[in-house]
Amino acid sequence: MRDNLELEADLAINGGTPVRETFLPYGRQSIDEDDIKAVEEVLRSNWLTTGPEIEKFEEAVCQFTGARYAVAIANGTAALHAAYHAAGIESGDEIITTGMTFAATANAALYLGAKPVFVDIDPSTGCLDPDKVVEKISDRTKAIVAVDYYGHPCEADPLNEIAAKANIRLIIDAAHSLGAEYNGKKVGTLASMTTFSFHPVKAITTGEGGMIVTDDADLYQRLCTFRTHGIVKSASSFEKPNEGPWYHEMQMLGFNYRITDFQAALGKQQLLKLPAFIHRRGEIAERYRRGLSELQHFKPLEEKENCRSAYHLFPIIVAKKPRAKYRRLAFEALHRENIGVQVHYIPVYQHPFYQKLLASEVIHCPQTDRFYDGEISLPIFPAMTDGDVDDVLKALRKIEDRILG
Numbered sequence: 557m558r559d560n561l562e563l564e565a566d567l568a569i570n571g572g573t574p575v576r577e578t579f580l581p582y583g584r585q586s587i588d589e590d591d592i593k594a595v596e597e598v599l600r601s602n603w604l605t606t607g608p609e610i611e612k613f614e615e616a617v618c619q620f621t622g623a624r625y626a627v628a629i630a631n632g633t634a635a636l637h638a639a640y641h642a643a644g645i646e647s648g649d650e651i652i653t654t655g656m657t658f659a660a661t662a663n664a665a666l667y668l669g670a671k672p673v674f675v676d677i678d679p680s681t682g683c684l685d686p687d688k689v690v691e692k693i694s695d696r697t698k699a700i701v702a703v704d705y706y707g708h709p710c711e712a713d714p715l716n717e718i719a720a721k722a723n724i725r726l727i728i729d730a731a732h733s734l735g736a737e738y739n740g741k742k743v744g745t746l747a748s749m750t751t752f753s754f755h756p757v758k759a760i761t762t763g764e765g766g767m768i769v770t771d772d773a774d775l776y777q778r779l780c781t782f783r784t785h786g787i788v789k790s791a792s793s794f795e796k797p798n799e800g801p802w803y804h805e806m807q808m809l810g811f812n813y814r815i816t817d818f819q820a821a822l823g824k825q826q827l828l829k830l831p832a833f834i835h836r837r838g839e840i841a842e843r844y845r846r847g848l849s850e851l852q853h854f855k856p857l858e859e860k861e862n863c864r865s866a867y868h869l870f871p872i873i874v875a876k877k878p879r880a881k882y883r884r885l886a887f888e889a890l891h892r893e894n895i896g897v898q899v900h901y902i903p904v905y906q907h908p909f910y911q912k913l914l915a916s917e918v919i920h921c922p923q924t925d926r927f928y929d930g931e932i933s934l935p936i937f938p939a940m941t942d943g944d945v946d947d948v949l950k951a952l953r954k955i956e957d958r959i960l961g
């Protein structure tokens with residue numbers, strides 16, 4: 557018979573005691589009484605959908621990011637769809653993007669009949685590698701869509717240079733990076749359009765929700781029109797004569813992508829806490845980094861000197877080869893220790909749908925493939941305690957000793 561101490565040190569997957577009794581999720585929203593009150597007030601008002609809270613929320617995001625215009629929308633995927641449409645992307649066009657993202661980044665191009673062209677990443681941050689982008693620009697390329705993976709800003713300066721030279725747009729999918737900074741500038745001011753998501757695991761939440769920010773008045777108009785069926789209500793923009801006070805025109809094919817007023821009220825209230833949320837995420841990341849520096853086989857990503865990540869995720873790479881094998885063992889062992897890790901992402905082009913769609917293409921993204929093979933996202937959210945972080949580190953240490961050692 558082994559004694560208790562030894563049992564405790566054993567991995568839960570081998571019959572030992574888990575490092576914690578309750579399951580720690582990888583992400584979680586933070587909702588307080590002020591948030592609930594803000595939603596309740598709107599529910600008691602005359603407006604449920606498009607009302608005064610939408611503009612206030614948009615204005616608050618402009619204030620926060622420094623962008624001139626903001627368009628609140630149904631979700632982050634709709635934000636991408638609207639941005640691509642506003643950029644003039646249509647059937648037969650191409651966008652250049654990364655496979656290391658959620659499928660929505662590429663799917664939204666397909667909604668418009670355009671084709672995503674996948675380019676490799678810089679494995680130190682998981683973001684698009686600008687040098688690889690240049691090689692893939694063609695006559696059909698309409699936009700570069702960079703993703704701020706894990707909350708770390710993409711290489712906006714070189715990407716803007718490439719986009720300007722090719723006379724195409726840079727769009728940033730900033731679903732992970734609201735509040736992040738690049739050369740002292742907030743994400744939201746670094747591209748022609750920047751899209752956000754307010755899904756519950758993201759930096760702030762509206763349940764479902766999203767936003768596009770831009771400094772361009774024409775893009776702003778197109779985004780607004782697209783959000784509501786392609787219908788225009790302002791007389792100065794009519795194509796035909798104004799027939800009276802009821803008159804409006806449908807000028808393009810749009811969607812019902814509106815967000816509700818009570819969601820906007822929640823978003824505005826959440827935004828007040830965003831600096832505190834980001835600060836706490838940064839503290840958690842710092843604690844992870846300190847703990848991981850004592851381990852051999854789990855490597856955090858870089859935070860570049862000119863950048864501040866918003867730490868939507870805290871990805872680590874299982875460095876021991878073969879990566880895919882040890883990542884799987886570590887992932888399963890972590891779950892048994894009650895640590896709710898995830899994997900971000902299965903490269904978009906590896907999904908069966910995309911494999912069939914792009915069957916005739918050569919997709920050469922070896923860094924993305926390698927990154928996926930080793931990636932595990934550790935739990936990170938504002939309400940996590942230092943004790944929670946230490947549980948994760950303790951579980952990683954156990955796994956390193958017993959499986960990777």
Ligand SMILES: *Cc1c(COP(=O)(O)O)cnc(C)c1O
Pocket residue numbers: 631632633634657658660661703729731732753754755764765766
């Ligand atoms: C969450 C996310 C989206 C989609 O946002 P939804 O609000 O869920 O539609 C798009 N891109 C990335 C990178 C995301 O993480």
